[in-house]
Amino acid sequence: MTTTPSPATEPAMPEPLSAPSFAVITGDQVQRALEGREKEIVEVVEGTYRLHGAGESVNPPSSFLRFHDRPTSRIIALPASIGGRDRVDGLKWISSFPQNVASGIPRASAVLILNDPDTGYPFACLESSIISATRTAASAASAADRLTRDRPRPLRVGFFGAGLIARYIHSFLVGTGWSFDEIGVHDLSADSAAGFRVYLEQSGSGGRVTVHSSAEDLIRLSDLVVFATVAGQPHVSDLSWFDHNPVVLHVSLRDLDPEILLASTNIVDDIEHCLRAGTSPHLTEQRTGNRDFVHGTLDDVMAGRVTVPPDRPVVFSPFGLGVLDLAVGKYVYDEVAHTGELRVADGFFHELRRYG
Numbered sequence: 001m002t003t004t005p006s007p008a009t010e011p012a013m014p015e016p017l018s019a020p021s022f023a024v025i026t027g028d029q030v031q032r033a034l035e036g037r038e039k040e041i042v043e044v045v046e047g048t049y050r051l052h053g054a055g056e057s058v059n060p061p062s063s064f065l066r067f068h069d070r071p072t073s074r075i076i077a078l079p080a081s082i083g084g085r086d087r088v089d090g091l092k093w094i095s096s097f098p099q100n101v102a103s104g105i106p107r108a109s110a111v112l113i114l115n116d117p118d119t120g121y122p123f124a125c126l127e128s129s130i131i132s133a134t135r136t137a138a139s140a141a142s143a144a145d146r147l148t149r150d151r152p153r154p155l156r157v158g159f160f161g162a163g164l165i166a167r168y169i170h171s172f173l174v175g176t177g178w179s180f181d182e183i184g185v186h187d188l189s190a191d192s193a194a195g196f197r198v199y200l201e202q203s204g205s206g207g208r209v210t211v212h213s214s215a216e217d218l219i220r221l222s223d224l225v226v227f228a229t230v231a232g233q234p235h236v237s238d239l240s241w242f243d244h245n246p247v248v249l250h251v252s253l254r255d256l257d258p259e260i261l262l263a264s265t266n267i268v269d270d271i272e273h274c275l276r277a278g279t280s281p282h283l284t285e286q287r288t289g290n291r292d293f294v295h296g297t298l299d300d301v302m303a304g305r306v307t308v309p310p311d312r313p314v315v316f317s318p319f320g321l322g323v324l325d326l327a328v329g330k331y332v333y334d335e336v337a338h339t340g341e342l343r344v345a346d347g348f349f350h351e352l353r354r355y356g
Helices: 027-034 038-053 098-103 129-146 164-175 190-202 215-220 258-262 280-288 298-303 322-339
Strands: 023-025 063-066 074-082 088-096 108-115 122-127 156-160 182-186 208-211 224-227 247-250 265-268 294-297 314-317
Touching: 023 322, 027 122, 027 129, 027 322, 038 129, 038 164, 038 298, 038 322, 074 322, 088 129, 088 322, 108 129, 108 322, 122 129, 122 322, 129 164, 129 247, 129 298, 129 322, 156 164, 156 215, 164 190, 182 190, 182 215, 190 208, 258 280, 265 298, 294 298
Parallel strands: 023 122, 156 182, 156 224, 182 208, 224 247, 247 314, 265 294, 265 314
Antiparallel strands: 063 074, 074 088, 088 108, 108 122
């Protein structure tokens, strides 16, 4: 005798799927969606770190496209996927051409593709140099806050490297409630240092601004040190410069000699990602043959699994996870969609019938 399955046991029919529309979001739209929302973006970034730490993301190694005839240039692909409430897949495609600076245009340019997690179809292409700078700055501002909670709040900040990333990090520090008595600047380019000084003085954020001719002076006179350079290998090796136990935001990743990392508390965003591609932590691993010098991730610090002692330097080395770009990019997409200003490319997907 056969029985008919009751409705309660019948498998649910899947929802019908359709290709999404495809939108293009310009840099102007991205900037307007993010402007003045530093606290919100830091919350987005911290939430993404928590999802990543909980295993609710996919963040494979970045792929580097390098050139035989342009050894200083590269283009990097960062694929990623985020779960949680605002799940999304995608790819950041970001180029770094340092010679652009001499022509007066930024070193980095980028686009971000967002993919629908149900169909796989891309649904948006966003200008992403602003998104990339924003997630980098938000990550740095979060680390500055989380890594100083058990020590006096830094009142002297020093920027080693005076480009766009330094400007964004300063903006995010100020936008999340930081104020400084003194702001130091050091850059190999006198024009860059002078330009950054003008920006700082016109920003209205306060603090006496000093351009330092030597890296040593900048570091010794700063409680919070921001490395935002284009250095390809370590160039700071004197451990005595860090005797005052500063917090170091090692955003550019390749500035510090391994000896400095070995004498510091080291926090990264993701251990596997950070210890590769010739970063200072990677060189330290190669020198020591182990990863014992890495104390944990920023997510570990936020969750209380790792504490940061105040009696030694602390170095935050963020490799820059693609999931952060996706999270900030999805935030921008939702904001632009909410305003009704999405620029949809009608008919972008053409072959939508399986058999014509």
